[in-house]
Amino acid sequence: xxxxxxxxxxxxxxxxxxxxxxxxxxxxxxxxxxxxxxxxxxxxxxxxxxxxxxxxxxxxxxxxxxxxxxxxxxxxxxxxxxxxxxxxxxxxxxxxxxxxxxxxxxxxxxxxxxxxxxxxxxxxxxxxxxxxxxxxxxxxxxxxxxxxxxxxxxxxxxxxxxxxxxxxxxxxxxxxxxxxxxxxxxxxxxxxxxxxxxxxxxxxxxxxxxxxxxxxxxxxxxxxxxxxxxxxxxxxxxxxxxxxxxxxxxxxxxxxxxxxxxxxxxxxxxxxxxxxxxxxxxxxxxxxxxxxxxxxxxx
Amino acid sequence: xxxxxxxxxxxxxxxxxxxxxxxxxxxxxxxxxxxxxxxxxxxxxxxxxxxxxxxxxxxxxxxxxxxxxxxxxxxxxxxxxxxxxxxxxxxxxxxxxxxxxxxxxxxxxxxxxxxxxxxxxxxxxxxxxxxxxxxxxxxxxxxxxxxxxxxxxxxxxxxxxxxxxxxxxxxxxxxxxxxxxxxxxxxxxxxxxxxxxxxxxxxxxxxxxxxxxxxxxxxxxxxxxxxxxxxxxxxxxxxxxxxxxxxxxxxxxxxxxxxxxxxxxxxxxxxxxxxxxxxxxxxxxxxxxxxxxxxxxxxxxxxxxxxxxxxxxxxxxxxxxxxxxxxxxxxxxxxxxxxxxxxx
Numbered sequence: 001x002x003x004x005x006x007x008x009x010x011x012x013x014x015x016x017x018x019x020x021x022x023x024x025x026x027x028x029x030x031x032x033x034x035x036x037x038x039x040x041x042x043x044x045x046x047x048x049x050x051x052x053x054x055x056x057x058x059x060x061x062x063x064x065x066x067x068x069x070x071x072x073x074x075x076x077x078x079x080x081x082x083x084x085x086x087x088x089x090x091x092x093x094x095x096x097x098x099x100x101x102x103x104x105x106x107x108x109x110x111x112x113x114x115x116x117x118x119x120x121x122x123x124x125x126x127x128x129x130x131x132x133x134x135x136x137x138x139x140x141x142x143x144x145x146x147x148x149x150x151x152x153x154x155x156x157x158x159x160x161x162x163x164x165x166x167x168x169x170x171x172x173x174x175x176x177x178x179x180x181x182x183x184x185x186x187x188x189x190x191x192x193x194x195x196x197x198x199x200x201x202x203x204x205x206x207x208x209x210x211x212x213x214x215x216x217x218x219x220x221x222x223x224x225x226x227x228x229x230x231x232x233x234x235x236x237x238x239x240x241x242x243x244x245x246x247x248x249x250x251x252x253x254x255x256x257x258x259x260x261x262x263x264x265x266x267x268x269x270x271x272x273x274x275x276x277x278x279x280x281x282x283x284x285x286x287x288x289x290x291x292x293x294x295x296x297x298x299x
Numbered sequence: 300x301x302x303x304x305x306x307x308x309x310x311x312x313x314x315x316x317x318x319x320x321x322x323x324x325x326x327x328x329x330x331x332x333x334x335x336x337x338x339x340x341x342x343x344x345x346x347x348x349x350x351x352x353x354x355x356x357x358x359x360x361x362x363x364x365x366x367x368x369x370x371x372x373x374x375x376x377x378x379x380x381x382x383x384x385x386x387x388x389x390x391x392x393x394x395x396x397x398x399x400x401x402x403x404x405x406x407x408x409x410x411x412x413x414x415x416x417x418x419x420x421x422x423x424x425x426x427x428x429x430x431x432x433x434x435x436x437x438x439x440x441x442x443x444x445x446x447x448x449x450x451x452x453x454x455x456x457x458x459x460x461x462x463x464x465x466x467x468x469x470x471x472x473x474x475x476x477x478x479x480x481x482x483x484x485x486x487x488x489x490x491x492x493x494x495x496x497x498x499x500x501x502x503x504x505x506x507x508x509x510x511x512x513x514x515x516x517x518x519x520x521x522x523x524x525x526x527x528x529x530x531x532x533x534x535x536x537x538x539x540x541x542x543x544x545x546x547x548x549x550x551x552x553x554x555x556x557x558x559x560x561x562x563x564x565x566x567x568x569x570x571x572x573x574x575x576x577x578x579x580x581x582x583x584x585x586x587x588x589x590x591x592x593x594x595x596x597x598x599x600x601x602x603x604x605x606x607x608x609x610x611x612x613x614x615x616x617x618x619x620x621x622x623x624x625x626x627x628x629x630x631x632x633x634x635x636x637x638x639x640x641x642x643x
Contacts, residue, residue, distance in 0.1 A: 105353075128627070280449075
């Protein structure tokens with residue numbers, strides 16, 4: 001029985017003429033697979049080159065003086081970027097203080113109140129805003145803050161970076177809030193919880209870890225920005241803690257040192273770049289860890 | 300990020316209350332509810348506060364336009380359309396023309412696309428269609444890591460690593476093999492349009508490849524299976540079943556990359572040479588709209604000088620807005636309103 005069945009099947013298969021895949025097509029298939037693998041290699045190469053160089057050049061130049069001193073005048077060895085590291089933190093703190101609440105608010109609007117044409121407009125505008133070159137945002141902050149105050153300031157730098165953070169935060173917050181099941185909101189309404197309490201204590205709270213991830217992405221994106229700070233924060237070779245005075249920033253200092261003709265400054269530029277990347281990655285990792293295991297875990 | 304399990308919200312259940320008093324209390328509490336008299340004030344205030352936040356996003360865009368338009372009035376009245384047709388940039392004699400900067404921006408961006416598009420497509424196709432699952436996450440993470448490096452660090456690396464490589468090896472080779480085209484002639488400085496194009500390409504590859512990847516992932520699995528069932532090889536399946544269906548989205552991804560390249564400032568400023576000249580050779584130094592702003596804005600003396608720079612900013616803003624809006628629409632048409640990741 002079995003024997004005859006398989007026999008007849010074999011006969012059948014033999015009768016259907018399955019065209020073999022021609023050599024040309026097989027070669028083409030292999031060739032394109034090879035091309036794809038090669039492109040991956042080419043793309044990964046600069047990534048590794050950049051990190052390798054950064055660590056190789058940077059690690060030898062980071063020392064206590066670099067982390068605690070202000071820049072020395074040209075020709076004198078030593079000195080560091082301590083004031084620039086602090087300045088970057090001040091500027092980023094201002095940017096976060098302005099940008100995070102506004103961005104999250106806009107995100108709440110988009111997901112809870114913006115399921116209509118107005119929401120679509122805001123959604124489109126924030127996507128477009130995301131593509132505005134950072135240097136143009138620098139001009140706007142210059143006009144808004146620097147022109148009024150008559151001098152460069154940390155505040156102006158913070159405003160510029162805040163403008164860059166808002167669209168990113170708004171869109172990720174929206175996406176995270178939309179992931180919260182509608183039933184949870186309805187359950188809250190059913191218990192008599194008002195809409196604003198529901199949004200803040202139920203919806204936003206449920207989505208906290210996602211929202212924080214979005215905020216950190218925005219933070220990481222602006223933390224290394226240089227262009228909008230060129231004519232807002234401007235840079236400073238000395239310590240400054242006043243919000244309305246020109247302030248040094250790590251990225252600005254790297255730029256100035258990189259285009260200078262001095263070896264000592266080049267060395268410090270590499271060190272600064274390494275510190276900048278470590279700070280960005282460190283900040284993002286710390287918040288992620290806090291969200292996962294630590295103090296924010298219950299939020 | 301999106302498929303991570305959401306924590307359950309915690310409710311603090313109210314303590315059960317004592318009988319008669321509680322019943323009275325509850326009735327008192329229910330009364331306004333039943334009569335529709337619950338205070339709607341906090342809700343309304345909160346709702347409007349959120350709407351204001353949403354409006355703020357639109358207002359920011361309005362503010363940007365206002366600042367740029369008002370700031371560039373002086374230059375606009377002085378030069379009119381001629382501003383974009385003149386190649387004379389002379390702060391000493393107050394003569395300003397934006398042509399060399401526009402040329403530099405367009406050429407460096409197009410050059411970067413020529414390099415970046417095939418590479419990003421290859422990476423996206425490899426990750427979505429060919430790569431073993433285990434490698435997929437790691438590869439996409441690594442390519443996105445490229446997007447996290449600050450522009451100024453790219454510039455630093457370009458000055459000290461990329462430019463010497465171009466000067467010593469790539470430019471002599473190009474001059475020897477393709478010198479007859481005129482595009483690769485002149486002294487190989489390293490610094491110049493070619494260096495700007497290459498560093499821009501490295502910077503926009505993560506954007507183009509990650510959005511292309513998203514577009515490729517939304518192509519329905521049936522399409523692939525149908526083409527395979529017809530006896531196609533894997534490459535034929537990719538070409539006919541995947542790439543063809545994702546065309547509009549891929550074009551959108553490329554245009555988004557273009558938008559980023561047009562506005563990129565620091566890395567380009569550090570390697571392009573910063574000379575406002577229009578040259579045929581890619582070895583020659585150039586200047587872009589973004590870099591002239593970066594270099595000259597804080598030192599601009601004189602109102603007309605500043606105004607001319609702001610007008611360049613306005614032009615740059617306008618071009619990137621158009622390019623980005625176009626790209627968003629094209630990506631949306633494929634992913635159906637699922638926003639392409641806007642964070643990269």
